[in-house]
Amino acid sequence: MRNSTAEQQTFLLKRVTHVASGSTDVVLDIEAYPAVTLGAMPGWLTGEPLHEQGVETEMPNLPREIVVPPVTPWSWRLLISGRDEVTLRLLLAPRQDPVFDQDERTLGIVTSTTTCPLTFREDDDRVEVSSGTAQVVITRNPFTLTVLDGEDRVVLRTSDRLRQVAGLPMAPGVVSTGGDVHLNLELAADESIYGFGEQFGRVEKNSQSFVLHCDDALGTGTGLAYKPVPVWHSSTGYAALLNTGADVRVDVGHHRPSVLSLGVAGDVLDLFLFVSPQPAARLGAYTDLTGRSHVPPLWAFGYWMGRCRYHSREEMLAVSAEMSERGIPCDVLHLDPDWLVVDRLNTDFIWNEERFGNRADFVAELADQGRRLSLWELPYLDPASPRYAELEAAGYLVTDTNGATAHLEGTPTPDGRPRALLDFANPAARRWWQEQHRSFLEDGVAVFKTDFGEGFPSRGVAASDVPRRHHHNLYPLWYNAAVSEAIGELTGRTPLVWGRSGWAGSHRYPGQWGGDAESTVAGMQATVRGGLSYALSAPGFWSHDIGGFFGPELTPGLYVRWTQLGALSPLMRAHGLRPREPWHFGEEAFEVARTWIRRRYQLLPYLWQAAHQSVAAGLPMMRPLYLEFPDDPVARTIDSQFLLGADLLVAPVFDDGMEPVQRRFYIPPGRWRDLYTGATYDGESFHTRTIPLSQMPVLVRDGATVPTLEVPAQARSTDDLLDAPWTLRTFGRSGTGPLVTFDGQTIPAAQCTIRPITDPTEDSSDE
CATH class of the missing domain: 3.20.20.80 (Glycosidases)
Known part of the structure; x- marks a missing residue:
C-alpha cells in the first residue's frame, strides 16, 4: 500500500509484470516507479539506468550530478474489458484499490453492464486486446498504450515518446502525483479535439485548458462552465468517457503543444473508449452505455416566454392575453x-x-x-x-x-x-x-x-x-x-425539466439551457459554441435564453437575431432580467420576431421527426457540422453554424443592428437550398450574403423531406395544431418513409400533401 510519504511522490507507470486473460477481460499488473524532475529542466526521471530511459548523457547542459530516487515499485493494475464491438473499458488504479470490486454503475453515470468477448494475444514484448473494431496494444517494458481501429490506424497513443532535447520524457503516459492520476496522450499532427461539455470557447478545443468542475459560471464569458462533461472526441476516430465525478484538469496542447493531458482527482482512471471513424456512431455507443434521452412532450417544442421576474398573477395573465391578441403562439409561461x-x-x-x-x-x-x-x-x-x-x-x-x-x-x-x-x-x-x-x-x-x-x-x-x-x-x-x-x-x-447544471449522464433528463448569457453579440456567440460543445458530450435537448439574461440594454436588432436563432434551436425560450416579450422592441422588431416564432410552429412536424430520430440514434438535436461531416476538414472548424436534425443547416446572424449585414457562411458537402428564399448553394465552399433583418440562412439538404403545417392566425399554442394537416416539402425526391404523428402513431407519407420544391427561385417563406 502507498504510505504517507509516497502520497506526496510522483510515480510513473513503467513495467508490465503479469498478464491474465478471461473471456471478457484482461488484467495486467504494472509496476510504478518514483520519479523526479531536474530542477528547471522539463521532463521526468526514475531510478532506472539513464540509458534505459533514453537520456542523452552527452548533452553539455545535462547536470553533472543527477540524483534519482530508488526503484521502489508500487503495484498498479489495468483491467481491460469489452462492452461491444466499438467500446472498451480501461480501468487503471493501484492494485488494491476497491474500485476493482465495484460495479461501474456505482457513480450513476454508466447505466449498462453489457460485455462482449475479447480477442487476446501476447508475446515477450507486447499484449494485444481486441473487441472487434477497437484494439489495444500495450508494450511491456516500458509500459505504453496504443489504440487502433478496425483498419489498423492509430487513433490514440500515450505520449511517452515525446521528449525534450536531453531525452527526458515530457509527458509520460500515466503519472500519479499528489493523489491525482494523469493520462497523457500524444496529439497527431492534424488531430482535432472536441467536447468536454458546455464550454463557451471555440468548439475545437486545441490549445485550450480548463478544469471540469461544475460552477455557477455567472455568465458565458468567465471561463467557467455550468455543465462540464468528461467526454471528448478526437478526429482520429475515437471518443472517450472518464467515468468519474471528480474534477478533471484538461490541457489540449496548451502547455505541451502535442499532448492532450487529463488529470483526474484521486488514483482511479476509469476510461471508456468508443472507436469509430463516425462521431455519430461513437455517440450512439456512448448513450448505449449511459442511457438515452427521451422526447419531450410536443408542447415543449413551442415558444416559451419568461422574465426575471413576473411579480403577480395579473401581470402573467395580461402577458398571455397580449400574446393571443398580437397573434403570437406561445405554449409556456415561466414564473421565476x-x-x-x-x-x-x-x-x-x-x-x-x-x-x-x-x-x-x-x-x-x-x-x-x-x-x-x-x-x-x-x-x-x-x-x-x-x-x-x-x-x-x-x-x-x-x-x-x-x-x-x-x-x-x-x-x-x-x-x-x-x-x-x-x-x-x-x-x-x-x-x-x-x-x-x-x-x-x-x-x-x-x-x-x-x-x-x-x-x-x-x-x-x-x-x-x-x-x-x-x-x-x-x-x-x-x-x-x-x-x-x-x-x-x-x-x-x-x-421535462429545464436544467442549468449538469455532468456526464445529465442528457438523460431533458432539457438543459445555456445559463446566464450576456445580452451582447459576444454572449450570443458564446451561447452557440456552448450548445455545440455540449452536444458532443451530452446528446439531448439543449436551449438558451433568447436575448441573453443580463448585461447592457438589449438592442432590438440583437433581440431579433437571437429570436431567429431560438426559432431554429431544439427548444425555444425567451428570458432575461428585463422584459423579453416581442412588443417591447419596436414595431419592426416585433413584426420580424413574430414571423420567426410562427415559422417555428410551421416546422413542428420537422422538429418532432428530428427529435424522435435523435433519441433513437443517441444523437443531439442541435449538431456541430463535424458530427455530420467528420471527413470535411473545413466543417471540423465551424462553430458559428449548426444542423438542426439531419437536414436543416442554420447560420445565425451575429449582429445587434437593424440594418442588413453581410454573413459569410460555409456550405458542407452536397447541394443545399434556402428554406425561405429558394436560393441554392453547392457544397464545400464559403458564400457571403447580405442578410436583412427579416432573414437568417436556413438551408435544406438536397434529397430531404421537410414536413410542415399551416399556422392559423388565431392559433394560440401547439394544442390548436394537433389535428392540422401536414405538407411534405420534398427537396429533390418525391416521397419519404413513415412519419411519427403528434399522437405517437405512424402514417405513410402518401397520406400527406407532398409539395416538391424544384424551382430555385421559389419564395417559400409562407406555408
Missing part, C-alpha cells in the same frame, strides 16, 4: 422565484398566495388561454424558511466534514445568510423533495426549471457510498434526476 414567500436562493415549496392567489385556479386560467405554467426551483434552503429547521433536524441537508450543516459555495447570497443544500444522496431527503412537487403537478404545473445546483461545498459530505471527491460534480446529476423522475412518476407522462 416570486411564486415563493421566501424567494431569495430558497425553495421550500410554500406558494405565495398574496401574489398569485390559488394555484390551481391560476393554472386553469392560463390553460384557458392555451398556456402551461413553468416554475423555478433550486436545491438550496434559506435559514429564514420555516422548513429549514425541520429539514436540518431530519438530517436531510448536506453536512460538512465535521458533521455540521454545510453551506452553499460559489454563488453570492443576496443578504449574507448561508444557504443549506438538500442531500439528494439521502433516499429519505430525495423522496421528501420529490413529494413536494406532487400538489403542484396535481394542480397542473407542467414543468420545473431546475436552476442552480453547482454550489455543493468543497468540504461537503453527501449520504453516498462513493468517495467524497465525486460529490460536487455528481450533485447536479442527482438533483435533476430527482425532479425529472418525480414528474414522470407523479404524472405518468414524459417528464
Whole structure:
C-alpha cells in the first residue's frame, strides 16, 4: 500500500509484470516507479539506468550530478474489458484499490453492464486486446498504450515518446502525483479535439485548458462552465468517457503543444473508449452505455416566454392575453422565484398566495388561454424558511466534514445568510423533495426549471457510498434526476425539466439551457459554441435564453437575431432580467420576431421527426457540422453554424443592428437550398450574403423531406395544431418513409400533401 510519504511522490507507470486473460477481460499488473524532475529542466526521471530511459548523457547542459530516487515499485493494475464491438473499458488504479470490486454503475453515470468477448494475444514484448473494431496494444517494458481501429490506424497513443532535447520524457503516459492520476496522450499532427461539455470557447478545443468542475459560471464569458462533461472526441476516430465525478484538469496542447493531458482527482482512471471513424456512431455507443434521452412532450417544442421576474398573477395573465391578441403562439409561461414567500436562493415549496392567489385556479386560467405554467426551483434552503429547521433536524441537508450543516459555495447570497443544500444522496431527503412537487403537478404545473445546483461545498459530505471527491460534480446529476423522475412518476407522462447544471449522464433528463448569457453579440456567440460543445458530450435537448439574461440594454436588432436563432434551436425560450416579450422592441422588431416564432410552429412536424430520430440514434438535436461531416476538414472548424436534425443547416446572424449585414457562411458537402428564399448553394465552399433583418440562412439538404403545417392566425399554442394537416416539402425526391404523428402513431407519407420544391427561385417563406 502507498504510505504517507509516497502520497506526496510522483510515480510513473513503467513495467508490465503479469498478464491474465478471461473471456471478457484482461488484467495486467504494472509496476510504478518514483520519479523526479531536474530542477528547471522539463521532463521526468526514475531510478532506472539513464540509458534505459533514453537520456542523452552527452548533452553539455545535462547536470553533472543527477540524483534519482530508488526503484521502489508500487503495484498498479489495468483491467481491460469489452462492452461491444466499438467500446472498451480501461480501468487503471493501484492494485488494491476497491474500485476493482465495484460495479461501474456505482457513480450513476454508466447505466449498462453489457460485455462482449475479447480477442487476446501476447508475446515477450507486447499484449494485444481486441473487441472487434477497437484494439489495444500495450508494450511491456516500458509500459505504453496504443489504440487502433478496425483498419489498423492509430487513433490514440500515450505520449511517452515525446521528449525534450536531453531525452527526458515530457509527458509520460500515466503519472500519479499528489493523489491525482494523469493520462497523457500524444496529439497527431492534424488531430482535432472536441467536447468536454458546455464550454463557451471555440468548439475545437486545441490549445485550450480548463478544469471540469461544475460552477455557477455567472455568465458565458468567465471561463467557467455550468455543465462540464468528461467526454471528448478526437478526429482520429475515437471518443472517450472518464467515468468519474471528480474534477478533471484538461490541457489540449496548451502547455505541451502535442499532448492532450487529463488529470483526474484521486488514483482511479476509469476510461471508456468508443472507436469509430463516425462521431455519430461513437455517440450512439456512448448513450448505449449511459442511457438515452427521451422526447419531450410536443408542447415543449413551442415558444416559451419568461422574465426575471413576473411579480403577480395579473401581470402573467395580461402577458398571455397580449400574446393571443398580437397573434403570437406561445405554449409556456415561466414564473421565476416570486411564486415563493421566501424567494431569495430558497425553495421550500410554500406558494405565495398574496401574489398569485390559488394555484390551481391560476393554472386553469392560463390553460384557458392555451398556456402551461413553468416554475423555478433550486436545491438550496434559506435559514429564514420555516422548513429549514425541520429539514436540518431530519438530517436531510448536506453536512460538512465535521458533521455540521454545510453551506452553499460559489454563488453570492443576496443578504449574507448561508444557504443549506438538500442531500439528494439521502433516499429519505430525495423522496421528501420529490413529494413536494406532487400538489403542484396535481394542480397542473407542467414543468420545473431546475436552476442552480453547482454550489455543493468543497468540504461537503453527501449520504453516498462513493468517495467524497465525486460529490460536487455528481450533485447536479442527482438533483435533476430527482425532479425529472418525480414528474414522470407523479404524472405518468414524459417528464421535462429545464436544467442549468449538469455532468456526464445529465442528457438523460431533458432539457438543459445555456445559463446566464450576456445580452451582447459576444454572449450570443458564446451561447452557440456552448450548445455545440455540449452536444458532443451530452446528446439531448439543449436551449438558451433568447436575448441573453443580463448585461447592457438589449438592442432590438440583437433581440431579433437571437429570436431567429431560438426559432431554429431544439427548444425555444425567451428570458432575461428585463422584459423579453416581442412588443417591447419596436414595431419592426416585433413584426420580424413574430414571423420567426410562427415559422417555428410551421416546422413542428420537422422538429418532432428530428427529435424522435435523435433519441433513437443517441444523437443531439442541435449538431456541430463535424458530427455530420467528420471527413470535411473545413466543417471540423465551424462553430458559428449548426444542423438542426439531419437536414436543416442554420447560420445565425451575429449582429445587434437593424440594418442588413453581410454573413459569410460555409456550405458542407452536397447541394443545399434556402428554406425561405429558394436560393441554392453547392457544397464545400464559403458564400457571403447580405442578410436583412427579416432573414437568417436556413438551408435544406438536397434529397430531404421537410414536413410542415399551416399556422392559423388565431392559433394560440401547439394544442390548436394537433389535428392540422401536414405538407411534405420534398427537396429533390418525391416521397419519404413513415412519419411519427403528434399522437405517437405512424402514417405513410402518401397520406400527406407532398409539395416538391424544384424551382430555385421559389419564395417559400409562407406555408
